[in-house]
Amino acid sequence: MTIPPDSSALAAQLLAIPGVAEIFPPSPPIVQLSTAAAGLLTRSPIRADLVEVKQTSGGTRITAKIAATADQPARETGRRVVDSLLAAAEPGAEVTVQIVRVS
Amino acid sequence: MTENTPTRLDCGKTIEELSAYLAADRLPPNPDIDTCPECLSALDGLDHVAQLSRDLIARDIGRQSDPPESWITTIMSNIAQEVRSGRSLPLRHDNPEVTLSITEGAVRALVRSVGDGIDGVVIGRCRIDGDAETLDAPVQVTITASILWGRSPQDLSEVLRGRVHDALRQHTDLRVAAVNIVIDDLHHIIAESQITAESPIITESEDPT
Structure with missing residues (x-):
């Protein structure tokens, strides 16, 4: 059985990609509260819910919402993010990346 | 308000x-x-x-x-x-398991940022018309702006249109058929009463190509 990628590790990985300014939680604020509380307990420097990793009957589903920097083409940044997530996930994983801000 | x-x-x-x-x-x-x-x-x-x-x-x-x-x-x-996020505007990716997009709100904010960065221009409104949720479908972008009194509406419109075209080409996969500029206000030393009573509305539309 394949181990699903770790959300915190994925977030750190994405933040290291040129053109990625920020990652925003894909879940609504109410869901973030519990995760934030857990992050406080573990003193984790990166919030665990920034990149959503879900196991479904069809396989792994990864979702990320990012801000791209304006000094690089946002669409290329988006593709780099997708490729990075695909490389970290098992084959056939479903990846959704949305650019929600260009700053 | x-x-x-x-x-x-x-x-x-x-x-x-x-x-x-x-x-x-x-x-x-x-x-x-x-x-x-x-x-x-x-x-x-x-x-x-x-x-x-x-x-x-x-x-x-x-x-x-x-x-x-x-x-x-x-x-x-x-x-x-x-x-507001609005529609999800698709970005190309070869992998069918991938959904890559940019929000309409991000694009409008980008357009506003580009326009507001031009000296003498203040963006009023930005609208994206057309089936922007389908790749390669032509869209038109309409921007309403105010310009500084004394500046040439034609010159500023051309600068604004060019920079918005460049930004959309650089950051999105939208097929932009036209960027229409509507100068509907003048700012600086004109009194509010004069703005509504005397300022002409100048519309510059680009022919879709």
């Missing part, structure tokens, strides 16, 4: 809350705002409006009253509407 003015973002924050946060130099830090893309884009727009308002007051001391409140209010209301 009237009761009907839509100033609440999809995340629930209001333009008034964000203005107050901006006025307090974003202190104390509010994680709800600082981790919300809509709020951050709205803050960018509001920051520009606040700076513009200060500039106009500084230039017009001794000659003119404060910039028309209704004008500023309209821009703030437009900012609240435009930063």
Whole structure:
């Protein structure tokens, strides 16, 4: 059985990609509260819910919402993010990346 | 601002809350705002409006009253509407298991940022018309702007159109058939009454090609 990628590790990985300014939680604020509380307990420097990793009957589903920097083409940044997530996930994983801000 | 003015973002924050946060130099830090893309884009727009308002007051001391409140209010209301996520505009990727997109709100905020960065231009509104959710479907972008009194509407329109075209080409996969510019206001030393009574509306449409 394949181990699903770790959300915190994925977030750190994405933040290291040129053109990625920020990652925003894909879940609504109410869901973030519990995760934030857990992050406080573990003193984790990166919030665990920034990149959503879900196991479904069809396989792994990864979702990320990012801000791209304006000094690089946002669409290329988006593709780099997708490729990075695909490389970290098992084959056939479903990846959704949305650019929600260009700053 | 009237009761009907839509100033609440999809995340629930209001333009008034964000203005107050901006006025307090974003202190104390509010994680709800600082981790919300809509709020951050709205803050960018509001920051520009606040700076513009200060500039106009500084230039017009001794000659003119404060910039028309209704004008500023309209821009703030437009900012609240435009930063909403809106549609998901697809970006190309070869892998069919991938969904890559940019929000309409991000694109409108980008257009506003590009326009507001041009000296003498203040963006009023930005609209994307067409089936923007389908790759390769032609879309038209219509921008309403105010220009500084004394500047050439034609010249500024051309600069604005060129920079918006470049930004959309650089950051999105939209097939932009036209960028239409509507200059519907003049700012600086014109009194509010003159703006509504005398200022012509200049529309510059680009032929879709």
